[in-house]
Amino acid sequence: MNRVAFRCLHGLVIAVLAGLAYLLARAVLALDPDGRGLSDTVTSAMPESGVLHPLTAVLLNFRGYDTLLEIAVLLVAVLAVWSLEPPAAPCSRVLQEPAHRNPVLLVGLGVMVPMIAMTAGYFVWVGAYRPGGAFQGGALLGAIGVMLASTGVLPPSIRRTIRLRLATTIGFAVFLLVALLTSLWSGTLLTYPKAWAGLIILAIETALALSIGVSLALLFMAAADRATVHREDAP
């Protein structure tokens, strides 16, 4: 392609995107500025949800199906990354570097990791009545994994033990089990009995937080490990 055609194509791309931006802006500005969406529906259904915070109620009860599929996507992502990258030798190159023997780093980790884990547990618990829940807690647990991996405490090519696999799967498994039981019990998928809703949501959230944390950390480690190989292979 010569330079002129290239310029023309570039101009065309920019024009199409500018048109798209214009249409989107028109659509957004045409919306009712006082539109309340579904917030009134959610507010009126809150007593049935088993929790006091609307976001948790939507995520784990009213739209539980979305969350079930989401944890399935996360699991599929881990499986896909693992399938692309067969497990490396157990002793990874990061372990051979003495960086993680830095005493200040180790003491800092020793203080921070338990505190982050505690905060993650608090987030899961507090999700019933305040902003928080499985995703915030899971993200914090994932952060622990990222910290341990990037300081070299955990090798990036972590061994895929059965315990690790269980921790990755438990969120989806518990959620699926609940979906199965509720569909047998009440005939509809993920319609919790009102008296049990709070407990069921807490159980799902705990399992979800663990799985989300482990999956996010594993995804990070797989990506970081590949990036390391990439850098060392570079000419």
Added chain:
Amino acid sequence: MTVTIYSLAAIALFVLGLYGLWWQPHLLRKLVSLNIASAGAFLLMVALAYRGGDPDPVPHALVLTGIVISVSATAFAVVLAARRYRETGSVELDEPEARS
């Protein structure tokens, strides 16, 4: 008014991200652009949820779900790109024409 500003900024982010995704040949740049575009989409949903006083929790829940999906998709894409680099030695998609 605030909602309008945030919504228009979100649309700008989204379109900028799409531009990068479409035009940048390097896979990592495409990936960063994709994340910018999804940040725009999330911002738009959160901003629109704020219309009419108290925030609507349904778009917020969708965004929370979307963030996790986008993180897992990004990680998968990074690994795919690294694999492509190892297999072909190239971090760009096949573009027969010379750029510039």
